[in-house]
Amino acid sequence: MQNNLFIYNSLSKKKELFIPLHEPFVGLYVCGPTVYSNAHLGHARPAILFDLLDRYLLHLGYKVRYVRNITDVGHLEDENAGEGEDRITKKARQEKLEPMEVVQKYLNTYHKNLEQLNTLPPSIEPRASGHIIEQQELIKEILDKGFAYVVNGSVYFDVLKYNGKYNYGKLSGRILEDLQSNTRVLDGQDEKRNSFDFALWKKAAPEHIMKWPSPWSIGFPGWHLECSAMSTKYLGEEFDIHGGGMDLMFPHHECEIAQSTAAHGKESVRYWIHNNMITINGQKMARSLGNFITLDQLFSGDHPMLLQPYSPMTIRFFILQAHYRSTVDFSNEALQAAEKGLQKLMKAVSTLNKLKAADSSAFDTEKLKEKCYEALNDDLNSPVLLSHLFEAVKFINSVSDGNEKIDEAGLKAIKELFNTFIFGILGLKDETKGKEDEHLTGELINIIVDLRQDAKNRKEWDVSDKIRQTLKELGIVIKDRKDGADWERE
């Protein structure tokens, strides 16, 4: 199997040719959300980027195992000793729910939203709470190798010792001395040998709800452990691609690298891919900043900053129109432009299906196809891919207007091309189709009911009865009222 896909590896900071470890299999691990509130626009970005990657790899013929975790154990709200309460527990207390009810509630909307965005589901969606044993096993391994220490029932990763043998900070470009001098001094860290050490296992306070027994204490796993444990379980000690948002690079992914390397004695991830942030008024959109717009709000238009609702495909197109390593700034103007652009593309698809073949063609579909692959192979450059597709749109419209010609073969090729790239790889779909048909049907029935009323007015009862009967057979019931007639579906 051959490909020419170059992806930007955050670890080497270079575009590298993608070569999977065990062809034709590809292992892809992506950090999913912590489910304690509704998914917002920012969550859509990695979902769509890695869906694009998943779809493209599948298209190239790889067998992809796509693992995307759900963090349902929660992270500490603040690190001050004793006051730390994890976000899920906090939400559970606020909403008077079981922690797992909180998790389920927001996991359900997350799934619904991602389906609306037309992302393919991952192959495995493991949850942190379901892998406590695996996480404990990993802690034991790290302890055995001497890269962790136990204090008062908690286990901490010994960064300094790790850094003596390996290189802590290689992904995010941190230097340990800098970290030492720059890290804020926080209270309650006296258990740690160094401020940059991080917890693998935390002893739980008595009032803590989510806790499990372990050799060290009744407690809960550390913040970064789940990804190391679950990626190893489902993809192996070494696997191809690990993805996530740029904001996770440090400390989350850095700690993951340290944990896995400490336990297995080797690097686990071959290609790190990080998507950039979505900003709003130039600032990162984040739950903790309170400046987010949820996907449900975008789809319904129910948010003070939204001038109108935006459909899931508009959001998808909007995100695909920017390269994943750039920030994208939210604005109504930009989303409206995306909406129009998507409409233009979809309209061209239906125009294409109506085109008549001529005996000659002035369009080089082979060349276009090449350029499309080139764009994707160049670090998944979806905006450039779209710009190439719009060249074809222009040509299709010209043919439709009679200014250009396309032959049978060209027509077939361009249909295939559109099908592959627009629907198959970019994962777009025509949202107007169903709605239009629905609407059209309604209007057609209105006309028929109107004509029946005319017949009734002329006392042409056989005609009006025939219409009523025929419609009934189709499941449309006419209800005569004093001033005209209504209809409804059975």
Added chain:
RNA sequence: GGUCGGUUAACCGAGUGGCUAGGUAGCGGUCUGCAAAACCGUUUACGGCGGUUCGAAUCCGCCACCGACCUCCA
């Protein structure tokens, strides 16, 4: 303060040392009974100052501004 990244026309957003990205909006035209759509043409660009080069928005340096990470975060 440390590390990293960004600054492209009205808006969004690509980009290679020399060749019109693309989308949206605007303007003019073609088509059309009217309108819409479509098509053709078209106006505002590469933060500032230097340097390298025959030539730089693209490479280098300095400056300005913005942002991300350094705490949970997609």
